[in-house]
Amino acid sequence: MQVELTNKEKSILFWASFLSLMAAGFGFAYRVMVLGDWGKEFNLTGAELGSIFGASLWPIAITMILFSLIIDFIGYKVSMYIAFALQAVSVVLTFSATSPDQLYYAALFAGLGHGIIEAVINPVCAAIYNKDKTKWLNILHASWPAGLALGAALVIFFEDLGWQANALWTLIPVVIYGVLFLKVKFPVDERVAAKVPYSDMLKDVGFLSSFLAAFLLTHEISNLITGGEANIITSLIIGAAIGGVFGFVTKSLGRPLYFILCLLMIPLATTELGTDAWIKELMTPVMGAYAGWAIVLSAGIMMILRFQAGILTSRFSAPIILTISSAFSMAGLIMLSGVDGIWIFVAFVLYAIGQTFYWPTVLGFASEQYPKGGALTLNTVSAIGLLSVGIIGAPIIGAFNDNHTKNNVAELSTEVYEGSKKEAKLFGVEYEAIDTDKATELATTAGLVEEVADAKTKSGRQSLLTVALAFPMVMGICFFLIGLYFKARGGYKPVEIISGDSAH
Secondary structure, rough: OOOOOOOHHHHHHHHHHHHHHHHHHHHHHHHHHHHHHHHHHOOOOOHHHHHHHHOHHHHHHHHHHHHHHHHHHHHHHHHHHHHHHHHHHHHHHHHHOOOOOHHHHHHHHHHHHHHHHHHHHHHHHHHHHOOOOOHHHHOOOOOHEEEEEEEHHHHHHOOHHHHHHHHHHHHHHHHHHEEEEEHHHOOOOHHHHOOHHHHHHHHHHHHHHHHHHHHHHHHHHHHHOOOOOOOOHHHHHHHHHHHHHHHHOOOOOOOOHHHHHHHHEEEEHHHHHHHHHHHHHHHHHHHHHHHHHHHHHHHHHHHHHHHHHHHHHHHOHHOOOOOOOOHHHHHHHHHOOOOHHHHHHHHHHHHHHHHHHHHHHHHHHHHHHHHHHHHHHHHHHHHHHHHHHHHHHHHHHHHHHHHHHHHHHHHHHHHHHHHHEEEEEOOEEEEEEEEEEHHHHHHHHHHHHHHHHOOOOOOHHHHHHHHHHHHHHHHHHHHHHHHHHHHHOOOOOOOOOOOOOEEO
């Protein structure tokens, strides 16, 4: 039975949801800011630090998909308090940490809690604002950059307190949303309210999208077990097997357009998150100490613009918003690859505007077109994006950079190139790269230090151009074609479901 909420109840529920995702952003920013402190405190290698940081990321997709499957049975409130408990324990473990193992489990609990939060708040937002989903999902997801910006700022301003005391800042939004959720009423998911069978929810995903999600999840877990040496072909086979079973049980191939949307999350997530992961390193030779602040600027722009999403959603459909976003991202990255001085910041603003509306607009798109899929279609597309960044996106950008560096060093000096070349792998396929430390050493001997440094700078900027052409351009074309598809069918209209299993 549908639970009718007053406007005040909807508002409290929305802002409690906002704070829960903001809490996840706080925690993420905190870990980014103190990672170096942990390395010094516990004498950790880069790989060990990466493992701890990664533990806050890979579990997100697991609980996001798992709770999407069971959330209608255990309820939104119970799920949120499981997330609350995980986040609170994470903060306490971090604050009291005396070993790297404690930090690892703290990060793990944070990631598990983050996934549950997304599994809850996305369908809740879509249910309470079911006539304007894309707008409100954009505003909801302004909480993530808000958490990033505020969390980082607090650690910077109170750096003298030390990393343990600064961990307590991340508890503030957790406590507040925990209190707010005590008295709120939760809506019933649209699918449940309309009495659409659970089996119909699974059919929207079907074989195609379950195969993609299972492949990425299998590969991520295999990488953890093997230390990053998992075979991608094996993961594809296992993913196909899991998807095959899912498709057989549901007797559904899945919605083709939904599958295309899931596929497009790979370049989309790479453009948004994967580029962010590399852009500081790529732009440091050009921007120096200001490279880190560029990410803070990006988060600030994203937060402000997401609050204004209604201006776009009132004028354009989700596919067209995504097309426009792709154009801004492409323009920004192309500019970043070639401009200097103040124009670097102009280019970065264009790039930030482009990535602002990506993620929540895709969520709005999925929810508006596949409401019978409930929490599952909404959160599976997001989980695929999160998984694809580390598995596909970031390694591809790294390979782009390796290739440009190799070509630039080879053009500069055969001696430095021959002495520093090494073998690298991308998805099990070997390619040639440059050992940059060795190249610098040889350049010192050859009197080419400045020239090799310039070659590395050039490589970083060339990589941004390659990313712009490889990802936003492809996305822009695809989303534009999807927009034309809807226009040919009479225009983009959100699908509404009514009691039974009807959709119009």
